[in-house]
Amino acid sequence: MPDVVVVEVEELAGCPAPACAVRVIVGHVGDPALGGIAAGIGVPNNIETVRLCEPDSVAVRADRARVRAVSLTPQFPSPSSPTSSSDRPFDWVDDVAAQRRRAGLDREVRVREADDESLDLASNDYLGLSAHPVVRRAAADAALRWGAGSTGSRLVTGTTALHRELEVELADACGVEAALVFSSGYAANLAAVTALTGPDTLIVSDRHDHASLIDGCRLARSRTVVVDHGSPTAVDAALAAHGGPAMVLTESVFSVDGDSAPLCKLHAVCRAHGAGLLVDDAHGLGVLSPGGALPALDLGGAGDVVATATLSKALGSQGGVVLGPRRVIEHLTQTARTFIFDTGLAPACAAAALAALRLVRAEPDRCDRVRRVAERLHGRLTSAGLTVSTPGAAVIGIPASSPTAAAEWAQACRQRGVVVGCFRPPSVPDEASRLRLTARADLTDAALDRAVDTIVATARQRRRPQEVLPGGSCQRRSR
């Protein structure tokens, strides 16, 4: 019996309501290549048929085969749309904008005032260090000493003594041999994934991996398999089916729901297959321990583990880092395109991250406090009857029934002075819109209680903002 994966719904001109057709891709049961399709990362050669049919026929097909994943994302027009004409090549963006608005997916760039007094449960400033006087002072001094920008690629003029010092201290804090600093966490992830894989490498990526890891997969010239979230068993199966060089990608603490990956089990599986493990520790660094997940789980010195992190969350600055064995870091220095062809991190950011790292290491109470705040937030929201994710560190996700419900809920909170994150496609899969709350070490209990009261009161005002849609679990990723 073939296994059917319904990958996406395409809008077709002239199609009866609901104005869409379903693309069905038929492959073999257990074929790990199907995961890659579901993530939109290329269509491998070994797919037998690609057919278009209307939604109802999926049910018919389901009689004969098992439907594994259904997604109802409308396909927006693209540059190839017939609405474009040669002298107005960008007309199609208006159609995209109109459809985006109808789907409740429009986003707004809001200007944050320096004296904004809203209660912030949306930023990633987990330890409140971005405004710490020592960190600000370090940034200001560095700008005065070194100038506003780093002036060039890290390999040309963009490396200052601050960059080197930061790399040495990050490596030490994380218990690894070496570190390489990038201009962002995004660039660090692109570097690690592309530089450490080749045409024969299988990349195994968790379904909830961050967009920067996904984009790394897209840029790498390797086959990618997307596996069930947090499942060492699924990783094991994918690696066993491949049998060659492989790298497994995961986050330590997932960015949207804030849950922890089973890192020790994943590492054991990787070891059994001789695969490398790449851990994005963006939400673990400075929160799980001063040095993040690797030292917390005793994985720091492992020769088969590489970590990445951003300096923009717990460390309150900007920039990214890849951490691991010295020879791996040297390889990235020589080959990673986002290291070679990108201007180095601004000296002020390097200095701020360094000052923040020193504070975190000298005063580890901040890590404990932020986790206690997250637990309290989780406990209070759960007792108020809301469905919320269990925080592995500082992040809590609150599912909403639709993108519009999430946006309206977040807006109602904002109007009452509480800023929460609102995640809708393409930041999350189609049916997984949600509020995202971040605990901060500097939140007082009174502020926390006010935030919870606001979130709960605004939930009650809305019509069932958490009503779960049929089949509402995350079956695929879309970003």
Ligand SMILES: Cc1ncc(COP(=O)(O)O)c(C=O)c1O
């Ligand atoms: C898990 C994860 N990885 C990487 C990044 C990218 O980091 P940066 O913002 O420094 O580019 C983020 C940022 O949101 C993230 O959440």
